[in-house]
Amino acid sequence: xxxxxxxxxxxxxxxxxxxxxxxxxxxxxxxxxxxxxxxxxxxxxxxxxxxxxxxxxxxxxxxxxxxxxxxxxxxxxxxxxxxxxxxxxxxxxxxxxxxxxxxxxxxxxxxxxxxxxxxxxxxxxxxxxxxxxxxxxxxxxxxxxxxxxxxxxxxxxxxxxxxxxxxxxxxxxxxxxxxxxxxxxxxxxxxxxxxxxxxxxxxxxxxxxxxxxxxxxxxxxxxxxxxxxxxxxxxxxxxxxxxxxxxxxxxxxxxxxxxxxxxxxxxxxxxxxxxxxxxxxxxxxxxxxxxxxxxxxxxxxxxxxxxxxxxxxxxxxxxxxxxxxxxxxxxxxxxxxxxxxxxxxxxxxxxxxxxxxxxxxxxxxxxxxxxxxxxxxxxxxxxxxxxxxxxxxxxxxxxxxxxxxxxxxxxxxxxxxxxxxxxxxxxxxxxxxxxxxxxxxxxxxxxxxxxxxxxxxxxxxxxxxxxxxxxxxxxxxxxxxxxxx
Amino acid sequence: xxxxxxxxxxxxxxxxxxxxxxxxxxxxxxxxxxxxxxxxxxxxxxxxxxxxxxxxxxxxxxxxxxxxxxxxxxxxxxxxxxxxxxxxxxxxxxxxxxxxxxxxxxxxxxxxxxxxxxxxxxxxxxxxxxxxxxxxxxxxxxxxxxxxxxxxxxxxxxxxxxxxxxxxxxxxxxxxxxxxxxxxxxxxxxxxxxxxxxxxxxxxxxxxxxxxxxxxxxxxxxxxxxxxxxxxxxxxxxxxxxxxxxxxxxxxxxxxxxxxxxxxxxxxxxxxxxxxxxxxxxxxxxxxxxxxxxxxxxxxxxxxxxxxxxxxxxxxxxxxxxxxxxxxxxxxxxxxxxxxxxxxxxxxxxxxxxxxxxxxxxxxxxxxxxxxxxxxxxxx
Numbered sequence: 001x002x003x004x005x006x007x008x009x010x011x012x013x014x015x016x017x018x019x020x021x022x023x024x025x026x027x028x029x030x031x032x033x034x035x036x037x038x039x040x041x042x043x044x045x046x047x048x049x050x051x052x053x054x055x056x057x058x059x060x061x062x063x064x065x066x067x068x069x070x071x072x073x074x075x076x077x078x079x080x081x082x083x084x085x086x087x088x089x090x091x092x093x094x095x096x097x098x099x100x101x102x103x104x105x106x107x108x109x110x111x112x113x114x115x116x117x118x119x120x121x122x123x124x125x126x127x128x129x130x131x132x133x134x135x136x137x138x139x140x141x142x143x144x145x146x147x148x149x150x151x152x153x154x155x156x157x158x159x160x161x162x163x164x165x166x167x168x169x170x171x172x173x174x175x176x177x178x179x180x181x182x183x184x185x186x187x188x189x190x191x192x193x194x195x196x197x198x199x200x201x202x203x204x205x206x207x208x209x210x211x212x213x214x215x216x217x218x219x220x221x222x223x224x225x226x227x228x229x230x231x232x233x234x235x236x237x238x239x240x241x242x243x244x245x246x247x248x249x250x251x252x253x254x255x256x257x258x259x260x261x262x263x264x265x266x267x268x269x270x271x272x273x274x275x276x277x278x279x280x281x282x283x284x285x286x287x288x289x290x291x292x293x294x295x296x297x298x299x300x301x302x303x304x305x306x307x308x309x310x311x312x313x314x315x316x317x318x319x320x321x322x323x324x325x326x327x328x329x330x331x332x333x334x335x336x337x338x339x340x341x342x343x344x345x346x347x348x349x350x351x352x353x354x355x356x357x358x359x360x361x362x363x364x365x366x367x368x369x370x371x372x373x374x375x376x377x378x379x380x381x382x383x384x385x386x387x388x389x390x391x392x393x394x395x396x397x398x399x400x401x402x403x404x405x406x407x408x409x410x411x412x413x414x415x416x417x418x419x420x421x422x423x424x425x426x427x428x429x430x431x432x433x434x435x436x437x438x439x440x441x442x443x444x445x446x447x448x449x450x451x452x453x454x455x456x457x458x459x460x461x462x463x464x465x466x467x468x469x470x471x472x473x474x475x476x477x478x479x480x481x482x483x484x485x
Numbered sequence: 486x487x488x489x490x491x492x493x494x495x496x497x498x499x500x501x502x503x504x505x506x507x508x509x510x511x512x513x514x515x516x517x518x519x520x521x522x523x524x525x526x527x528x529x530x531x532x533x534x535x536x537x538x539x540x541x542x543x544x545x546x547x548x549x550x551x552x553x554x555x556x557x558x559x560x561x562x563x564x565x566x567x568x569x570x571x572x573x574x575x576x577x578x579x580x581x582x583x584x585x586x587x588x589x590x591x592x593x594x595x596x597x598x599x600x601x602x603x604x605x606x607x608x609x610x611x612x613x614x615x616x617x618x619x620x621x622x623x624x625x626x627x628x629x630x631x632x633x634x635x636x637x638x639x640x641x642x643x644x645x646x647x648x649x650x651x652x653x654x655x656x657x658x659x660x661x662x663x664x665x666x667x668x669x670x671x672x673x674x675x676x677x678x679x680x681x682x683x684x685x686x687x688x689x690x691x692x693x694x695x696x697x698x699x700x701x702x703x704x705x706x707x708x709x710x711x712x713x714x715x716x717x718x719x720x721x722x723x724x725x726x727x728x729x730x731x732x733x734x735x736x737x738x739x740x741x742x743x744x745x746x747x748x749x750x751x752x753x754x755x756x757x758x759x760x761x762x763x764x765x766x767x768x769x770x771x772x773x774x775x776x777x778x779x780x781x782x783x784x785x786x787x788x789x790x791x792x793x794x795x796x797x798x799x800x801x802x803x804x805x806x807x808x809x810x811x812x813x814x815x816x817x818x819x820x821x822x823x824x825x826x827x828x829x830x831x832x833x834x835x836x837x838x839x840x841x842x843x844x845x846x847x848x849x850x851x852x853x854x855x856x857x858x859x860x861x862x863x864x865x
Contacts, residue, residue, distance in 0.1 A: 298608060298616050312613075329614075335729075357635070357733050359627030360680040361619055367607045368600050370619045382619050384628055384728055392728040394618045394628075403680065407635035418617060428617065 003098045003107065004143035005136050005258075007265035009039040010231055012132040025376035026398055026416035026430065029133070030065045033057070033112035034072055034415055036135035039267050041073065043137060044106060049073035051106050056093035058083045058111040058223045059133075064424060072313050072415055072427075074347075085113075087226035087247050091149035091256040094230075097138045098146035109136045111223040134227035142262025144234050147242070148173060149256035162198035165253040169246045170203055173257040183207050183243040185233040209236055233258065235266055298369060305426055312428055313415055315350055315387065318343040328391045348387040351412035352434065356392060358383040360402045369419040378402075383431050385411055398430040410434040486585075486705040486712050487515040487698035488827040493812030494662040496692040500537060500593040503694035504529075504549040507589060507817075511696035516709040519698070521550070525583045527557040530570035530590040531816030534605050535597040546589050550696075555587075563609035564765060566590070567695075567819020568720070568849030568858025574699040575715050575860075585700040590820030594690045602690060609852040611726035623687055625727060625853040626766040627679030632733040633768060634681060636783065640768070641681065643786030645672035647767035648685045648809060650795050655806025657796075657837040662691045662812030686767040691812030695820040697827070713830045716752060717861030719745030725855045736854035739776040746846075746859040754778055758842040759829055760800060761822035763850040763857075764807040773848055774802070777859070796837060804829065804837045819849035819858065830864035 011032055041049030052075050057065070061082070070078035081096070083089040090111050097107040112133035138146075152168035154161075169184070170176070184199070184206060192210050199208040209232070229245040237243050237260040247254040308329055310316040317328030320343060325336035328348060333340040360381050363374050373380065381397035383405065397405060398416055405411065411431040418428045489510025491503050498506070512519050529546040533539040543557035560570040567590040577583040594602065607621040615625060634640050649669050655661035672685035705712035721741025724730050731737060747753065760779070764770035771785035779800065780788045788794065794802035805811050805825040808818060826845040828834040843865060849858045 298604065298612050300612065300617065304613075357628040357632035359624050359631055359682075360677065361624050361627075362677045362679065364603075365621060365623045365678045366603075366619055367616055367621050368603045369617075371600075373619070380619060382624055382628065384632075384733060390731075394614050394620065394726065394728045396619045407631060426617075 002145070003138040003140055004145040004261060005094070005098075005234070005264055006139045006141060006143040007040055007043050007267060008134065008136045008231060008234065009036045009267035010132070010134045010227065011035045011039075025373050026396075026418070027114065027131070028417060028425065029059045029061050029112035029114040029131075030068060031414075031416050031427070032114060032131065032133035033059065033061075033110040033135065034069065036112070036133040037069075037073065037108060037110055040108060040135050040137040043265060050075050052078055052108055054079045054081065054097070054100075054107045056081050056083055056097050056107065056109040058089045058093050058109065059085045059113055061112070062424070068427070071309050074310070074314050074316075086222045087254055088149070088151070090223055090226045090230075091245075091254075094136060094138075094146050094256070095149055097136075107138045109138070110134070111227045113222065113224040132224045134224065134231065136230075143260075143264045144237070145259045145261050147257035147259055150254070152253045152255075154253065162195060162248070163202045165246065165248040166198055166202040168253045169244050169255040170206070172255050173242070173244060175203075175206075175242070183209060183233065183236055183241060185209050185229055185236065185243065185245055209233075230256075230258070231266065231268075234260070234264055298367060300421060300426070302422060305421075310345070315348040315393070315413070315429070316345050317348055317387075317391065319346045326388065326391055328387060328393075348391065350429075351410075353385040353387060353411050353413065353431070355405055355407055355409045355411060355431070356384045356386050358397070358405055358407060369421065372420060381405060383411070385413075385431055393429070395428075396430045397432070399432040405431075405433065486700050486708045487511045487519065488824040489514060489696045490660050490821060490824045491694045492660050493691045493693035493814060493817075493821070495595040495690075498692070499596075500591055500694075501545060501549050503593065503692065504546050504589055504591055504696075505551075507591075507694035507696040508550040508587065511587070511698050515698065516711070517707070519708060521552055523585050524550070524552055524555065524587045524698070526574075526577060526586045527552070527555050528570040528574050528586065528588045529557060529559045529816075530561075530566035530588065530820060531559060531592055532561060532563060532566060532605070532609070533559075534592050534594050534815060535601055536605075537593060546591070550587060550589065552587075561816075562856045562858075563851035564763070564813070564815050565819060565849045565851030565856045565858050566816045567821065567823075568847065568860065569819070569856070571697065571699070571715075571819060571823055571860060572718050572720055572858055574697070575718050578699055578701045578704075581701070583701075584704045585698065588697040588699060588820055589694065590696070590814075590817035591694040592814035592816045593692050594814060595692050606690070609855075614726045614728060615853075622765065622853060623679040623682060626768055627682045628727065629734055629772065629853070630681050630686075630766075630768040633771070636734060637786070638783075640771070640786050641673060642669070643771060643789050644682070644686050644767040645669045646786075646789045647764065647770045648672040650789070651764060651770075651803050651807040651809040651811075652685075654796060654804050654837055655810025657835070658805050658811055660693075661806040661810050662689050662693075663806070663810045682766055682768065688765045688808040688813040691814045693812060693814035693817045693821070695817045695824045697820055697823055711831050711864060713827050714863050715860055716863045717746035717748075717750030717859075719743060719747070719859045720857065721745070722856045723854050725852075727853055730854075734772060736772055736776050736850065736857060738854050738857035739773060739848060739850060739859070740778075742857045742859040743777045743848075746861050750861050752844045752861055752863060757800065757844050757846050757861075759804055759826075759839045759845045760794075760802045761805070761825055761845065761847040762802055762807065763818070763848050764803060764809050765813060765850070767809065769850065770802065770807065770809075773850075777846070777848060796839065801839050804834065804839055819847070822847040822849060823860065823862070826862045830862060 044051040066080040083093040093109045114131045233243045242259045244257050311329035317326045318330050320334035323337040327335040362379050366374050379402045381402045384394050413429040414432050416430045417425045489507045491506045529543040543559045547555040547557040562569045570588050574586045574588045577586050652667045656664050656666050675684035719742040721738040723738040762773040774780040774785040793799040829842045845862045847860045
């Protein structure tokens with residue numbers, strides 16, 4: 001049973017390190033992927049994310065993420081499959097999700113990059129591509145159908161010529177050179193004019209859209225970049241159109257073909273480079289690589305961390321059938337009448353929550369297990385938010401500079417890293433300003449219809465990001481904006 | 486019938502020495518002298534800060550009290566340990582089980598690294614929901630203060646007035662950690678800690694010990710002509726995490742404890758001459774005035790700004806400087822409050838004496854209000 005892409009979402013962290021977007025101290029491939037995935041889950045009515053049966057992961061995820069996704073989505077039987085963290089991995093994952101006969105339900109593909117900094121061969125720290133996540137929901141209805149994907153080799157030891165790449169992509173999809181209709185979206189760092197010329201010469205009948213995807217905007221992120229290519233392609237197709245995303249590197253031309261059979265929901269969301277948040281310090285990121293630092297803070301044994309994640313990650317409470325009271329967090333009995341029979345799990349709302357109390361924790365006033373967070377980002381806010389009448393949660397605030405939120409403001413809850421312990425990150429819900437998800441909405445720039453045979457240069461970066469990104473060369477940022485106080 | 490107190494502050498003395506000094510002073514305070522053999526049981530109030538002798542610390546206290554072999558137990562209810570140790574001691578003599586018992590409060594907090602101290606300062610709150618959201622107690626009380634402001638309007642001036650008053654009182658107390666007055670401007674412009682709380686809204690980290698000799702009234706009268714009588718004792722508890730409580734700006738444990746203490750007591754709120762309130766943060770003194778029924782909701786700031794709670798005011802609060810200026814060695818605090826009342830009601834409080842004081846209240850809170858103990862005292 002073939003399935004097609006029904007909706008896709010794209011998220012970027014709000015942090016920025018020099019020319020690159022990187023994950024913040026409370027974001028990683030898991031949380032970024034979850035944010036992209038959660039938005040898709042809202043399309044799955046009425047069960048939401050619980051309806052997902054299989055998840056394909058494309059990226060560098062820690063081993064714990066397999067069960068964590070199931071827990072965070074409330075889909076305990078979720079089957080997780082992993083794919084190589086690169087463009088072929090993404091295409092393979094999409095094809096597997098679209099054509100695997102073993103699945104009867106909804107599937108999703110999550111591609112996330114968060115490996116933002118690493119030691120190079122000389123031992124010094126280098127920024128390695130940006131960070132972000134894309135998620136694609138596949139189901140039986142008409143949408144963006146996944147056609148073929150693969151590679152064509154070229155002469156060994158030499159980069160394929162542009163014309164040879166174009167020819168092999170068209171050939172691979174069964175499109176005649178110079179004939180047919182279709183669209184091609186290419187992410188190229190430069191040489192837009194040469195790509196345009198190659199297309200005009202090789203396939204003059206095909207509409208070409210060139211997307212600039214230089215490292216300044218997407219980094220060299222090996223999974224995010226093909227995700228953005230696909231995103232840009234899909235948004236430009238009209239019903240019945242066929243499109244190709246391609247990659248040309250290291251003696252090979254990779255391709256994946258798609259056809260638009262029905263509507264697809266594109267849910268874009270990029271962090272704002274103007275959020276005023278400091279990026280995590282290099283020292284923090286260096287320490288974070290090995291999670292080698294030992295917390296002197298409150299010790300939370302792993303079994304206790306795992307206990308009641310339904311309440312802590314998904315805001316599940318228990319509704320008492322006898323007195324109607326909602327008990328949160330789940331305690332195994334009603335907090336009002338103490339009866340334990342017949343309690344029904346009920347998810348509390350995660351958005352539109354009112355801030356009832358809020359404080360800014362200055363450096364030195366944090367518990368010791370939050371020292372790495374303070375080291376990376378300085379002071380932070382903690383709030384008590386109302387989940388309903390007489391039900392509250394105490395949560396850290398993220399994605400906005402400290403001191404900006406006030407009692408009475410509305411927030412939503414997102415799952416983020418809390419603190420490291422015993423060699424792993426512990427996760428929990430944090431409050432983010434309401435509407436933050438659509439701040440700096442993107443990623444597409446203005447697109448005007450392109451005539452057949454002409455090339456259209458489109459920026460894939462949000463307008464706000466382009467302004468604020470300083471150009472740097474090498475691993476260190478030329479300047480790091482500091483938050484004023 | 487007797488009470489002793491060490492200096493509070495960053496002290497060179499270790500915990501054994503602090504216990505010994507406090508007990509020695511308590512024994513020496515007994516008007517007609519006391520043979521230590523008369524002490525029948527010991528209650529040690531301590532959190533066990535920094536992990537120093539977490540288990541069986543009461544045996545060490547018995548050693549240092551000069552009575553090895555004495556039945557002894559450690560009482561732990563975080564910052565309210567002292568109040569609860571006193572409550573157990575009162576129960577022991579009121580029930581007739583014992584004639585004379587010893588209460589010792591102790592904490593040694595300054596001999597550990599800053600990182601370990603910050604660990605210990607948070608372990609008495611809710612770990613799962615509060616600690617792991619990035620809160621220590623300063624943060625929890627900061628949340629309460631922010632909510633209080635949202636409900637009752639700006640509170641900065643009142644918070645600073647609490648700090649100014651308690652520092653002024655502490656300057657008159659030779660045992661206080663801080664013995665210098667501060668100005669409203671200093672308090673209001675001190676570095677932020679957990680907004681809206683600033684540095685001068687927070688009690689210090691202190692070492693110290695205090696001791697009480699608690700006896701049946703007829704026994705006490707054999708040792709002194711002016712015993713101080715415990716005429717009311719109440720205690721309460723509440724959800725550990727503030728998010729589970731009915732109100733963010735009320736400590737129901739304090740209210741419950743006060744209700745029990747005043748029930749059947751021969752004194753009422755109007756007859757009290759002074760209050761020893763648990764002001765771990767300045768906002769806590771305002772909340773206590775309201776929770777215990779000395780001010781209407783939202784009125785404690787106005788009451789404080791009016792000068793009513795100063796020495797010489799209508800109802801002096803924390804004449805010893807409170808936790809804010811006297812210091813807050815966690816296990817010692819509740820015992821120290823009773824020590825102050827012992828001095829005040831016997832007219833021995835020197836420069837900070839509340840004139841003609843006959844009735845007093847102590848209020849001791851554990852953490853952010855998970856536990857609380859209230860005691861009422863009278864002389865004569």
